[in-house]
Amino acid sequence: MAITLKPLGDQVVVITGASSGIGLVTARTAGRAGAKVLMVARSQDVLRGIVAELQGEGLHVEAKAADVGDRAGVEAAAAYAIEMFGRIDTWINDAGVAIYARLADIPLDEHERLFRTNYFGVVNGCQAAIPHLREHGGALITVASIASDMAVPVMGAYAASKHAVKAYVETLRMELQEDGAAISVTLVKPSGIDTPIGQHAANHAGGEAQIPPPVYDPQLVADAILHCAVHPLREITVGGGGRAQALFAAHFPAIYERLAPKAAKVFTDPTKPQPRPSNLAWGVRAGRERSGEHPHARKTSLYTAAALHPRATAAVGLVGLALAGGLLFARRRIGQPVASVSKPRR
Template sequence: MKSTLKPLSEQVIVITGASSGIGLETARSAARQGAKVVLVARDGEALQSIVAEITAAGGTADFHAADVGDPEAVRAAASHAVQRFGRIDTWVNNAGSAIYGKLLDVPDDEHRQLFRTNYFGMVHGCRAAVPHMRDVGGALITIGSIASDMPSPLMGAYAATKHAAKAYVDTLRMELANEGVPIVVTLVKPSGIDTPVAQHAINHAGGEAQVPPPVYDPKLVADAILFCATHPKRDLTMGGAGRAQALFAAHFPHLFDRLAPKAAASFVDPTKEQPGPGNLFASAATGRVRSGEHPAARTTSLYTAAAKHPGITAAVAATIAAGVGAFVYGHPSRDPDRPARIGRQGDRA
């Protein structure tokens, strides 16, 4: 299999979940760089407004309203993109929602709906995109999470959907490669990102749901997605601190089992109330990229910058180890994206 990914300025990119958060930031960034963008989400009025904004700024965009849980609607979105722009070069499965709460406290209907969006929405996207890309190639990108690689107390249902998505994407990659299909299948795994995802979540944990720390700016994920649209990558984790946590969970599972539930206390703010309504069953509060609650969200990631270019990844290997140590010893300020702290007296990594 050999796939030549086009420059962004020559691409047609379809993005699901494009009415807020990572999807909206990615759509705007892709359009600024010359791509033709098709935005997909449930709220057609919101998408129309966003497309008008992108067009007014000189970009080229269109939209198709669709619930990713409906396979026919997703296939219709793919057909619309081809009819409008002639092809699909990159498809981004980004639509998603979240539930906060202990697993036994999550009602069955909410658990099923979460899988309908986060897992089956991704499945429907792949099944809609591949027929249009099978002969000509392109990039098929799914947005997972560091929760794809580790359990997450208070976000167990969300983590389960991301584990399932990872298994599907990894298997689809193998099957397409075995058939010689020139599609690059990529899983992007963000750490905690400053989007409205927690504000849009269903929350059974009390207080106000929070984005699990450390928190990064959505632009970093948009940059990572568009990098993968033009560079063949199997997977890419956005955020060294999140990668360190996943490594720690994999290599020290028993210790992680004891520490993770305590760390999950930071997933809710007991002094506030959960805003509503949530977006699990219907579109809500669209049009915002950021939550407005994390003005100091990180705008750089040394680990991700290195991971984009494997030849220099060894240069940050020590910082990954430091991040694992930071998680073990409970010092969140020490992580792979803060290399200047390594080697200070008292650091243990």
């Protein structure tokens, strides 16, 4: 069945994890574009303040408090969207938490809680949204990470959850296609993004958790998500720097395995204490879009701008393959590993 998505200004959009970071930027952007938006997050108090602000701008925004790890709560949020707006056109799974620690140092309850939010939160969101999207068609968008394409020392549990999300979303897409459902299923994979995720994280690695570089502005991700709400895409990586890292990990695994633990040392700043408590068990310090620590976060990405257009996507992919092929040829030609690769600014 052909998939036709409405203009954003005519849509009803549900966003989980909407009280901070990417989710909050996306909610504001969608509302200002004319969409009717239901914001979902754990903190009713924070949501109430944000909704009052956006309704004060004349936007059609409502909120429903729910923990994405609780199926009943997510289904109640979907029902509330129908009650308030009559339908759901786009569902965005964005809620997520992080742990900074070596895998052996992560308490089991924290590990399980991370998967309850990052993986089962996606499962619950998809299961709540699909019955409504089947009726009239629409978009089902899940925010994963470039960590779904590679292992990440110090953030190993987070990466594992994002690998699981990627497998779930890709399989779900196949099943919905087989059913003939007019639902566009998209996986969005951000690079390091200037949100408070590090400040909100559980951290057993010491110092303050940092965003893995290079760091991009969250507006780039919000724009990519909302592009996919209008134009069906299978997946999109936000940030050429992150895509280059994933390609390097895939094509040079032995070198990546040696370099990644060393690179991960910049994932924490020993000169700063970690803010506590974390939001692993409950939402804290929500309401901020950015970390406040990256005023020069990259606001553009040539890679992402090209990849958002279907015809350009193939060309971008060929460029990436050509780069990887050239590196592999150079490695074989000189008979030794390539220790470093200079990359153009993206």
